[in-house]
Amino acid sequence: MIKGYQEKVLNLYDKKRKNNTELLKNRKTEIYSKVPRIKQIDTTITKSFIDLSTSAFKEIPNRESYLSDLKAKITDLKVEKSELLVQYGYPMDYLNEIYECKKCGDTGYIGAKRCECFNKTLVMLYYVTSELKDILLSNNFSKFRLDYFENHRFNDMGSPRKNIEKILYKSKEYIRDFSSSDENLFFYGSAGTGKTFLTNCIAKELLDKGYLVIYKTSDELIESLKEIRFDKDKVLEDAIINCDLLIIDDLGTESDTDFTRSELYNLLNKKILTNKKMIISTNFSLEELMNRYSERITSRLFGNFTVHKFYGEDIRIKLNLKRIH
Ligand SMILES: [Zn+2]
Structure with missing residues (x-):
């Protein structure tokens, strides 16, 4: 019975992910218009991550302190964002990725192994x-x-x-x-x-x-x-x-x-x-x-x-x- 259903299950995971991506997008639009500071924070966090990942290819004096400053900045911004969400009556993780199964991120697989x-x-x-x-x-x-x-x-x-x-x-x-x-x-x-x-x-x-x-x-x-x-x-x-x-x-x-x-x-x-x-x-x-x-x-x-x-x-x-x- 089960054989032909494998592809259907994968389709189902696909739908789940699309659905939750859409949900998250709507949440972002909602929050960005209500709390514009959070939009600024998200933009800065994204930019900081790019700086972090491209730093390896750049000539940077005091690389270590540059990197630890950057990481500290990202952490501070994340804290500020969580505090703002709570202050406006939202759960702290309201803008995190939404998964029904956190173990596999709704893909059905952890590496090459099937998730439970x-x-x-x-x-x-x-x-x-x-x-x-x-x-x-x-x-x-x-x-x-x-x-x-x-x-x-x-x-x-x-x-x-x-x-x-x-x-x-x-x-x-x-x-x-x-x-x-x-x-x-x-x-x-x-x-x-x-x-x-x-x-x-x-x-x-x-x-x-x-x-x-x-x-x-x-x-x-x-x-x-x-x-x-x-x-x-x-x-x-x-x-x-x-x-x-x-x-x-x-x-x-x-x-x-x-x-x-x-x-x-x-x-x-x-x-x-x-x-x-x-x-x-x-x-x-x-x-x-x-x-x-x-x-x-x-x-x-x-x-x-x-x-x-x-x-x-x-x-x-x-x-x-x-x-x-
Ligand atoms: Zn799973």
């Missing part, structure tokens, strides 16, 4: 691509149709269009801040209001950025949890626990047994404790959720997830009616 993150990525990629491929061809943000949502009040609530616009905006923020946040999302509401479509859009976008996303309906998830528990499938366990994002679609459609309830609780708990992100969607109302699940599960859901309510007419039914008339 390589195999992890390889295995997870296998799960991800086998489950998401087809869905993602059709569901992505460019195909999201806001005009399917009614632009007037719906029952006692505001306009479904405004509501979905707000959720869409939040979802794009979620994707933008994905690497630096540990937010989980919980989408609930009646059928045909765009929940699954939106989770797929988010999945697609994050996969394109090089993150490992596992998508499962709650039914499939329970099957996987059984394989982990009874067949001791460590690889699958690692993938589900450590992927960058686990999407659980259609919570509530799984069979309601003691096993599912306790395994679901254990999984939620483990993911929350290790800050591994999740998106969960369900057609249940909050009341139905509270009736179905124990307090320890619902308190995890409502306490550790940002909750978004979807509502409106069932889009699928509406589209079918249009086709008939």
Whole structure:
């Protein structure tokens, strides 16, 4: 299974690096306009490094003191830069290179040896691509149709269009801040209001950025949890626990047994404790959720997830009616 995936893993590292280079570039633009002194410092540091590396080819009297002065100057500038960042409310390393794996700098290799993150990525990629491929061809943000949502009040609530616009905006923020946040999302509401479509859009976008996303309906998830528990499938366990994002679609459609309830609780708990992100969607109302699940599960859901309510007419039914008339 694994063979054809090696190239894909390297592509993934490529995407990660490009993504993080872009992120760093944006951070620099932001900081340089807010704190112009930091731009000056960076320019001087770059220049000093050039002086340092070209000094070997130059005639320099008192070479030793020249070099140690230059190094001391660079250190002072770096200290000043860190202090300025902190003073303006940023982390000290805000402008450092961004890596998800500091050991290999997101290349997958340390010298000629594979970094430990390589195999992890390889295995997870296998799960991800086998489950998401087809869905993602059709569901992505460019195909999201806001005009399917009614632009007037719906029952006692505001306009479904405004509501979905707000959720869409939040979802794009979620994707933008994905690497630096540990937010989980919980989408609930009646059928045909765009929940699954939106989770797929988010999945697609994050996969394109090089993150490992596992998508499962709650039914499939329970099957996987059984394989982990009874067949001791460590690889699958690692993938589900450590992927960058686990999407659980259609919570509530799984069979309601003691096993599912306790395994679901254990999984939620483990993911929350290790800050591994999740998106969960369900057609249940909050009341139905509270009736179905124990307090320890619902308190995890409502306490550790940002909750978004979807509502409106069932889009699928509406589209079918249009086709008939
Ligand atoms: Zn690594």
